[in-house]
Amino acid sequence: MGMTIRDIAEMCDVSTATVSRVLNSPDQVAEKTREKVLQVIKEENYIPNQIAKNLNSNITNNIALFIFDIMNPFFTKLIKEANRIAFDWNYSLIICDTENEKERELKYLNYINKSKFAGLILTEGISGEILEKLDPSYPVVCIDRYINSNSNRNYPIITSENREGARKAVEYLVTLNHKKIAHVSGTPGVKTADERKQGYLDIVEKYELPVDERYIYTGDFRTESGIKALEYFLSLEEMPTAIFCANDLMAKGLLGRSMSLNINVPGDLSIIGFDGILNNSYYKLTTVKQSIAQMASVAMKELINLIEKKTVSPKERKIPGKLIVGDTCQKL
Amino acid sequence: MGMTIRDIAEMCDVSTATVSRVLNSPDQVAEKTREKVLQVIKEENYIPNQIAKNLNSNITNNIALFIFDIMNPFFTKLIKEANRIAFDWNYSLIICDTENEKERELKYLNYINKSKFAGLILTEGISGEILEKLDPSYPVVCIDRYINSNSNRNYPIITSENREGARKAVEYLVTLNHKKIAHVSGTPGVKTADERKQGYLDIVEKYELPVDERYIYTGDFRTESGIKALEYFLSLEEMPTAIFCANDLMAKGLLGRSMSLNINVPGDLSIIGFDGILNNSYYKLTTVKQSIAQMASVAMKELINLIEKKTVSPKERKIPGKLIVGDTCQKL
């Protein structure tokens, strides 16, 4: 059963309050008392019961991270980093893996309400509609997603420079003399997808590229839609010479399908992705790398700050992306 | 702040004990009372405070899963499945991502002791030495790892049929008329590595293959050691015609390096992996697929059983693997 604060108090001939103070506000305790208590705590290897602490504050150390698929490498990396930071700050990260099913989202939300989570990190892994049921007093930070504007919620958001990153990617293709540059977009309505598409359009407009809406294929961020995208572009009269994909997974699908059709990349077709999460030993994909570690770090620290100090930093934080030149683009 | 059990009790003109009974042992309550209480609970949308419950039992709903790297696809998948099951049973899965650092392992263990976890799932993500510090009364289930035999602990273990699976793989190569079959082993001392190697040796012996210890390269389960392995085998006078890798990641390294050296797979070299976790659009790796979902499921249910009913099933459970024929092996 282990020691309790009372055992320590008795052994030290002080009250439990004093022991508690030694642990939580040591400067309120006389040095002599403090040292004695610390000594005994150490000797007895006393560890305060976290549950009892939680009951007082009515808050656990659990932080929820909403995502829609653990296997998606972007989220896997995000989990890895967020988990590390949470632990370093004495929190536990609970992964709410919703698979985009409303039912699971709801179950998770109820669970959170019941278990008194300390705070939440949201990505696209939960719909705004379900989110309405969350007690508005919960500390929340968003990563790369907005909340429906018709809600009265106003959470801080950490986001990558999607539009700017997409511009970098497409402009890079322009410098390689590409003109017929196509785009495989992500799921419409999803912030990152829309912004990256907008970045693409910015450059199309800036350089007055000879492309139209037929050069935009609407994907859904999954590998399969990259495969379909390639087949779609092949069906056009004029095949693009370069394709900018809204994420690496779709670029991977495109690349794989190209290979199997004996289309030479980058000889016949240049491909560029977005995310920088593919660690592939066959191809080095040219891509816009987001610093997922940095996003996780900024988001977690913001959340912990919100939880512990209740202070809010700037509402929106942008994390810059970086063009990584791999082997999948070629100068014309 | 939300409703408490007391609010409900007052609204129903019963005691808190009765409300508690309605929730936890309903058959002890008169039907009429029960219905009234349930009615009010529903109307008021009362949710019992989990922390308070935990304080009584002195146990949280947290289950720890020890791994050494979230990004390793085997673990990613394991996390995904374990997380789902945990949640379905009203537990939270906490990922203890140790990166094989003793310091982190120790920190996690202390955290678990402090926070009164319900139970632990262990993989190779924690060393036996550190484990000694774990309170022996904790419910624990192991996946594909044993505990040092000099310890007095005796945890149930869920394991894949490593040796049998390896035999299937190598025997398959034999049926393809390969004789010079090499092996890239995993980290020595790690159960899965040793067993898979043993399976390889079984077949070597069974068919009296003309290979010796030079055909065994000692790897460490990481992609890089697959790359090094290929270079090593190339340096031999007689290159093997087929290589069995102790996991997919190393097979991937081998495959990637082969490609970049213009070695045709499977034309010049057949490669076979183990795990079945690579979902690659370039190559379909021939491999022995483990049912990670099944392992996770069996392990979690065993653990939950241990936690809630304190009953133990058979000490060791073997989950069969299955040979998946892809595109990386060829008949000689």
Next chain:
DNA sequence: ATGAAAGCGCTAACAC
């Protein structure tokens, strides 16, 4: 079948 009351281990307001 139900209620009263003690207690889980800790914190914090108040008193000295």
Next chain:
DNA sequence: GTGTTAGCGCTTTCAT
């Protein structure tokens, strides 16, 4: 600077 005491919200004896 330290002790007393009343909770935090629930479960669980022990009465009735």
